[in-house]
Amino acid sequence: MMKIKSNFKLIAITLFLGTFLYSCSSDDDGSSSNAPVISNFEYGEGSTHSTDQVAYKGSDIHIEADITAEEIVSSITLSIHAHDLTPGDDEEDWDFVQVFTDSNYMAINPTFHEHIDVPTNIPSGEYHIELLVTDELGNSTEVEGYIQILDYITLSEISIDATVARGSDMHTEFMITAVNGIHNISVDIHAHDLTPVDGEVEWDYEAVFEEGYHELTEADFHEHIDVPATAPAGEYHVIFTVEDEDGNTEEYETHIDVTE
Structure with missing residues (x-):
């Protein structure tokens, strides 16, 4: 009877040691890792x-x-x-x-x-x-x-006459910030579905401004554009286009009323 008890003790100790060693081995072989x-x-x-x-x-x-x-x-x-x-x-x-x-x-x-x-x-x-x-x-x-x-080009502080009498001039002014420098500023003014009558001549204005602006990264565009006395009265479409030295452009569009 004592021999059987001794054998049970030996088996129990062996199982315990086996479980303990396996647990330690599992901990050593763990695959946990830190985040990137x-x-x-x-x-x-x-x-x-x-x-x-x-x-x-x-x-x-x-x-x-x-x-x-x-x-x-x-x-x-x-x-x-x-x-x-x-x-x-x-x-x-x-x-x-x-x-x-x-x-x-x-x-x-x-x-x-x-x-x-x-x-x-x-x-x-x-x-x-x-x-x-x-x-x-x-x-x-x-x-x-x-x-x-x-934006490569930013236009701000825009001040443009909304109404202009023909035979006078249109005041235009705005600030330009151009990261790559200003190449030029173009202005396009054309009639909005207007038909000239006797004594009137169609007015289609296009101009390019470089002097005083070229290569500047900041500039105050300030110009006065003459409106012919023969221009038909009515609504005109105005487009300002600023181009920088890398060919990027920024447009600003508005309308003006030319009065008699």
Whole structure:
């Protein structure tokens, strides 16, 4: 009887030691790992690889980051969206989301580098950028920041006569900010469904202004445009076009009433 009890004790001790050793072995072989680390997150104007956190409509944004990952990266998600901006006429909200699963990113310690096109018809202002990195075990890390998206050319403080008597002149004035410098300013004035009568001559005005403005990054456009005494009275369509040294343009359209 004592021998049987001794055998039971031996079996119990053996089972306990086996379970303990297995548990330790399982802990040592655990596959848990840390989430990816994102560093050197930078972004800005694409053409110069700027890090000034400013980009321009119609251009692109350079975005780059170093990723340190203990496991293979499974996806990188980039999001860009407006920060409390209201679209104006002919503008649309821009809510950009793209998931990158390129083979060069599905690795350990990849470098993220992309150029994202910026639409021309979005509001200017502050946009939120988010970069989310997820590895094959589901661990994820996110970094975020803000970027100012602006126009290459901005027109402000616009003051243009709404009514002009023929035989006098039309006062036009506005401020121009052009990142790449002003190339020229063109003005187009044409009648809006007007038919000249006796003593009147159709007035269709076109002019290009360079002197005093060319290559400036900031300028006060201030001109007086003569309205012929023979111009038919009525509504005229006016288009101001500012072109910069890189060929980007910005237009401002309005109407004037020419009176007798």
